Amino acid sequence: MTSSYDSPARAEGHGIPLRSAGPGRSRASGLKRRHLRAHGVVVAWAALALVAATAQQSLPVARWLAIHLFLLGAVTTAIVVWSEHFAVALLHARVPDERWSDARLAGVNVAVLGVLVGVWAQWPLLTGAACALLVVAVAAHLVVLVRMGRGALGGRLAPAVGYYRAAAVALIVAAVLGWLLATGRTGADGYAGVWLAHLHVTLLGWIGLPVLGTLFMLWPTVLGVRMAEHTTRIAPRVLALTGGGLLAAVAALALGLRWVAVAGVAVYAAGVAVALELFARTLRRRRPVSAAAAWMLGVAAGWLFAGVVVDLGTLAGGPLDRAQEGVGSLVPVLLIGFVAQVLIGALTYLLPVVLARGPKERAVLRAVLERGWVVRLVVLDVGVALVVLPLDEPAATTGMVLAGVAATAFLALAVSVLARRDGEGGAARRPMLFGTTAGVVVTVLAVLLANSGGDTKGTPAAVGSGTAATTRTVDVTLTGMRVRPSRIEVSAGTALRLKVTNKDAQRHDLKVDGGPGTPLLARGGSHVLDVGTVTENLEAWCTLSGHRAAGMTLDIVVRDGASGHPDGHSALADSGGPDHSAPFSTGWRARDAALAPAPGGTVHKVELHAAHTEAEVAPGVKQQLWTFGGTAPGPTLHGRIGDVFEVTLVNDDHGMGHGIDFHAGSLAPDRPMRTIQPGERLVYRFRAERVGAWLYHCSTAPMLQHMGNGMYGAVIIDPPGLRKVDHEYALVSSELYLGTPGSAAQVAKMRQDTPDAWAFNGVAAQYAKQPLKVKAGERARFWVVAAGPSDGIAFHIVGTVFDTVYKEGAYLLKPGDPGGAQVLDLAPAQGGFVETAFPQAGHYSFVDHDMRHAEAGAHGVVEVTK
């Protein structure tokens, strides 16, 4: 049987303890006024959320705003109001002081406003203060709920209040996690886990728990049947499952423990299933009190369960940063299908109960709120289904529009119910104030829309015809919560275009300060951003909340052509490629440029393994290379004329054939230069019959790629009677092509001969960072081999004159000659050496005098000390 309640009034006589506004009671009419006010706030937040949702295509932050206006504004206000209302009724407790109730609600709403403004305007201090206020207000709400339980009579359904308490804790956790996200305190690595934890604790905790708790009594009431006998036993059990599961899941997600999180969500799902099973058994073949409310609550609970099950599968299916995308796409489903629908269903039933002053008016209000409910229900849920199903693009947008239409329709009905003027209690009549506010709000929205995407100052069209503006397109990648490159240098007046590609699992955009921005890009999405003519330093960043703070920024720096290096060479950093002035990673060491003396004996046995290697090829730039002997260039082989080299080539590579070609020996290429497959080996034997600085390289087609990715090296055969010098160096010059080896983009750069950098001994700018060290007056010999694959070299040492030049088998200049030389010029694959003495202490730059190459990595320093 249904138990009887002592509460001030009972709705419908079917068991739900609701304090409805009865006639002749002054407290009841005060209650009604407060409900009117609170629900006016709920409707206003929801309406703003709808407006923001319509702008989410053009304003990326609008998506965040729409979600938070709805959940944090509308839904949070509703939960605070109704959980207190139901707690009083269920516990048969005294009504808490109304002024303090109002203060808590006001605190929550002020905090929400602060969070929204703080994140929108990127004021981390305001965001932090507002989050703190939210925590305080919700903690006060929690204290009231706990204290209400003490000494109260306690009704049969008192356990449901436990759901409200757990929910308040969940919101406190959600607020803290949200603050971490919005202010970028998670760092790039922790972002995915904390984001998922925030999402779960909000949707499944702050919203899911009170909804489940309320449904235990609301569901039978709406159906007009008795509550199932064992509801009292099952409700605490479901709370233990859902609350416990959620606690484990959220903690595990924040700490990045995926399988614990999966287990937690599974327990939560089990709890929801137990509750749904109870609800299903409550169904009777009789006409419900409110079919509209019953259907909406039922379908919403179904979406919750479906959402949790899909979430479980997504988390179990892959790492957390991958799961972000899948879980993120669930948000609209849970938001509309579950949360919005539960809110609509519950208010359809509850608003008439609390606002009406008698059965007659209740019926009238209910009739208004249920107007067209079948159509609205179908439109809303078809909309959700279109969003969730993996259909082509118009489907998702259509779905959002349908859901938006259904939600707007209910909002209009709710407004008409709330705005009914029936003598007392009507809203204050201030048409001027209302009209001005509404007018200003729509104007501000229109201006925001007009200004979205930035102004168009300095577009190429605006450049005067006198300036020869160069246009540069730079590939920008969004990945791992970083913008790569994070710094672009351009000369003033460059028309800059950014080809922005999102390679991250989650959605990003890129907005240039005071300039254009990309739309939100899903994984793999790409957009060309026309920055226009750059005349001053600019910053760009991802506008999603917290991403900028987590480090997703890009500096566009105008290079000042006049400013130079201390040594008179202007800044050697080219814009497109790596930043050569940046530091190498800690622990990095330059390759020793000194040429080791030729080993004794006349037969040199060498084993070379061909394999993939990762190396730092420019400051901070790691690159996958194909190598001989683990380095690019491969080891330098040094010998004398007549020496025999017995090279064993072992192919340790996976899935790729390699071969080798030594220019220093002459033989029939057919056998020794053949391509060997992974796991195979060959012996390449040649006698060095002639002097020179020789190239060796991979002999497998396409050689452009094998050499461009690092498979080259030098063989040095000393001329007889070579003079002794104080230092002997071997430098192999080459181009660097960044990107995935063999990818279309990288190969295109090789084909067009547009390297990302040029290098001596495989690493751009390495000897600028760790100079070669020589004493004043000492002589040095520089062996140089141009490995290409496409560019030769004009080797020059600033501040010196070569007195010896040996190129391709012959001396062009000897010390006794009156002439001097400034450059050793080598075509691709040629080699030679130069000698010079360093007259005084100082810093002597050595460069490829093709300045495009020098400024993009082909430079180093000889540091001469006394």
Next chain:
Amino acid sequence: MTDTVGWWSLVRFLHVAGAALWVGGQLALSLVILPLARRMLTPEAKDRFVTQAGRRFGMLTGAVFLPVQLTTGWAMAWHKGVTWASLADPGYGRTLAAKLGLFAVVMLAAAGHGIAQSKGRADLARSLAVVSLVGSLGVVLLATALPAT
């Protein structure tokens, strides 16, 4: 585009003058005429006056102002080469789109004002009139952000 007075400046003149007269008319009605009517006329006379004045202004809006604005606005957009797709572009396109959207809101508010007035919902009617007035000032603001055609 020349700096002399030509046919297109006539079109633009009609557009700007229409907007000025409509916004000015609203301002004159709500700041000068209606307050005076409330103070100086008897309640019955005032009600009739307000209704008649509103109806007359509404007729003027529907019969003259709206057709002129739509025609001249459409003509200028065509002349400038505005397409539906270009309305989404940042800068000119979006500003124009925002202006059109706000103009639609203003017209809806004005129509709602007329309906509310005829149904005797005086407060709602006044609110909507103010929305329409403030919104039309917003339209003018956005219009000044658009470079001349």
